[in-house]
Amino acid sequence: MAGAVSVDEFWDWRRANVHKTVADIHCMLLDTRPDVRFGISPAGVAGKSHTSSDKWGMLPCGVKADDWQYKEIYSDPLGWLYQQTVDFISPQIYWPTTHSTAPYEPLVRWWSNAAGLYGCHFYSSMTLAPLEKNNTPSQRSEILRQVEANRALSMTGEFGSVFYSAKFLGKLSQDIAREHYSSKALSPRICRKGGEKPLSPSGLSSKGGVLSWREQKCDSGKLRRYAVYAFPAHLSREEIMDTGGDGIDSRYLVRISYGCSVAVPMGMGYAVTAIDGDSVESDPVFL
Structure with a gap:
């Protein structure tokens, strides 16, 4: 059949459309609101050796879990980083440090390295949902270990965390405030846009x-x-x-x-x- 394409070519075309959509949104914001940060929160595992790591010049993600988003929803976050069409990436790393196929710390290290390679900020998205059914000292300690990992393993110098969902934050707020957020802080500076300092008050x-x-x-x-x-x-x-x-x-x-x-x-x-x-x-x- 003339003009027929393979399944792989079709999938590549779908991913290219996603890349173009992300790039178009980024360009629109640069034109209209250059002060607004644009980021995406993809699934927590990406860039495996059989998906996209070689294409974008990255070492493959070393965990056992699959990069399902690449073929199922045509999401290739390494492409956004490579093309610099996002200011930050916040992957949903919703697994504990002891998980057998997607342990938290190796994923944080890999994502932070990927973001740093392409000059992008990395903020891990963490889930607080386990606290709803298991609000125990050990579960709260697990969340705090993840915050510590975000800071210790950051390759980019930005130590942010994104907590899902806010409705669970109250179950953890005292421990977090006392041990990890005792001082106020400014949000990390975006330097690659090249803006000048604002005027002083x-x-x-x-x-x-x-x-x-x-x-x-x-x-x-x-x-x-x-x-x-x-x-x-x-x-x-x-x-x-x-x-x-x-x-x-x-x-x-x-x-x-x-x-x-x-x-x-x-x-x-x-x-x-x-x-x-x-x-x-x-x-x-x-x-």
């Missing part, structure tokens, strides 16, 4: 425990937030800076605000920065 003043400043104009549609820092007044500006050169130390971060005034503890030194949608921070202004 101006007119910083304090009255009656309220810190205020004037909003700076920004590009239409550009997200703008403010990071508010409070630190012991006797510390110098040099002493409050992050030792890694990443702005003010996050231990002094007290609030992220979309407005231009916040309540702050009195008798402290203060600093405010502007943050754009890529989490690029302006130079601080001090009071």
Whole structure:
């Protein structure tokens, strides 16, 4: 039959259509809202030796579980990373560290390496659903081990976690806050878009425990937030800076605000920065 295609060619055509859709969405956002981050949360296993790892120049995913998404839903996440059409990837790694065919830690290591190879952020999607039926200390410890793995095995320097579903978060919140999220933090900076620093706030003043400043104009549609820092007044500006050169130390971060005034503890030194949608921070202004 003239013009007939093989099953493999048909599947490749379907995956190419998915790649094009992802690329079109990415281009649309760059044109209309370049400050908005675009990411996808695919199935947790991809890039096996018999699917797509060789095509995109990656070592194959070494777990025993199958890359079912490649042929069943025509999803090839390595292609999105290679083509740089997503800002972040958040695979659904919904298995425990002890799973026989899809253990959590090897998958985190593989995905983080894949994202880092192509200059993309990686945030593991973790499930909290087991807590609904088994809210025990051992199950909560398993979730915390996964958070620790996200941080220890990150190849990209971004240590984010995505929790599914939010309705279960209350069952874990005290343990997480005490052991792993005791300090506030800014979202990881997207650097590859090449944006300049936003303008710093101006007119910083304090009255009656309220810190205020004037909003700076920004590009239409550009997200703008403010990071508010409070630190012991006797510390110098040099002493409050992050030792890694990443702005003010996050231990002094007290609030992220979309407005231009916040309540702050009195008798402290203060600093405010502007943050754009890529989490690029302006130079601080001090009071």
